[in-house]
Amino acid sequence: MSTTSPSPAAAFGSIAGANATIPDQYPSRGATEVRIPRADPVVWADPETAEGPCEPFELREFERNGFLTVDQLIEPEEVELYRNELDRLASDPAVRADERAITESKSDEIRSIFEVHKLSQVFADLVRDPRVVGRARQILGSDVYVHQSRVNVKPGFGASGFYWHSDFETWHAEDGLPRMRTVSISIALTENLDTNGGLMIMPGSHHTFVGCAGETPTDNYKKSLKMQEAGTPSDEALTALADEHGIRLFTGKAGSATLFDCNCMHGSGDNITPYPRSNVFIVFNSMENAAVEPFGAPAPRPEFIGARPPFQPVR
Template identity: 80%
Template sequence: MTTMTTTAMTGSATDLYPSRGDTEVSVPRRDPVVWSAPGAPGPITSGDLAAYERDGFLPVEQLIGPDEVSVYHAELERLIADPAVRADERSIVEPKSQEIRSVFEVHRISEVFARLVRDERVVGRARQILGSDVYVHQSRINVKPGFGASGFYWHSDFETWHAEDGLPRMRTVSVSIALTENLATNGGLMIMPGSHRTFLGCAGATPEDNYKRSLQMQDAGTPSDEALTAFADLHGIRLFTGAAGSATWFDCNCMHGSGDNITPYPRSNVFLVFNSVENEAVEPFSAPVRRPEFIGARDFTPVR
């Protein structure tokens, strides 16, 4: 792994975080983690905001209540059972089981999930972290049924969103809201605390239409075993568990992943990505074409 401190130019935008070149590179983060001014109003306490800045993530024991969980879980089940949704390009199907793995852009195809995006407990935290109005860069439901649902390999979301969607800066935050219990055994989210402070630029060019393969099984944008070992040795690994209704907020550059679910117990969540309206996507920095808008939004309308 090579340390790189220079920048490159892509079109009219300066590339602060080069990736997908001949070699893997390590670049110190050049952006704030928390963009709002100290003491800015919002639902996150100053202590929790400091922990988020330090670790790159913030667990919330109960973001939504049991009655709300029932509503959102029922909507998830409705969507994955709908033949029209399954046939839509927004749905990603497991290669082996042929079951739905993810459905994208759920805040556009479901008013139930659109209301969740607008909920102040959700969008208010995103505004507070990013210090501005925000729009939805991506939304999806993830479904991990028991007995063999595959995981998501280690990666930084920002590496992909920068390389393939054209997000210039690290001014994006994600929240994973559990709609089933997250156990230590059913393929839960793992994050390397503090890894958000270093950008790992992956080696290898981005194939055209890479998203069609990467959403089922990642290849381009995957760190090397050596880099992941060094990150894990330095930062450790945190596994998130919690009841349905719990949530994990995490920075766009956290190194994270999840394992397969070989237990009988399903793990499902709704995943929302908020980007600052001051960090609109430009052309991709390291890909021949943009990904579809249902994966990387080009509508920058603020959430109201």
């Protein structure tokens, strides 16, 4: 594993955007793995003056660790509303037949349903909730749009996990997000236990970008949404990051939430318990960081996975 920046020509190659040439500050999917410092802010607004739901100390915590937890973002009756809506979507034959519904690789169980804010008015309203989008605006220092939304379902007795990865590596290489100006929020619809395949993050890992080795296969998303391989760091890189930063496992009751930076190294294990784990996952990208052409893939992924222009700010 390389721990130094590649040559300037490799590190700052460019692609043709809609109206300009966009520098590639985060090379990936090349012949070798690279590890380079982050070149972007984490919190794009002044933590002391940014208006919104987050307190200044919470924004500083996000800057330092790459994540922020909220013990109760939504109320129990709201959890019930969103859980019922998830059940309705997952049992709807039309949704199950849609390409936006992803099933487990070893079964026909629903794994994820993408673009839920377009499939469901209930989830569209959640995206616009000031408790949700307000935090994203504070962190990113601008208006935002939804780059991706989905519900994740981890039924008990064998639902598979998500291997270690940086979302930004994929969104940069395959969706064309130029900079690290994107934040995710995961809202628990069931209790997150320390045994049912919860989210794990390496605190502070967002300050380092790992550019993964290997070309992106054509239509990689068809495989990666079930089991990701392209865009995953080497064992050596993951060990080095874990040794440096440690690993945090997130637990919490239904209604709790975790916001995390796009470049956090994170993953989750299989759920072999009887207790399901479900969450709604919304990715907000800055309107000033709009997607262009992919930096490391032959074509963009479908719009239901990564939004394509024109982009509309969340209001």
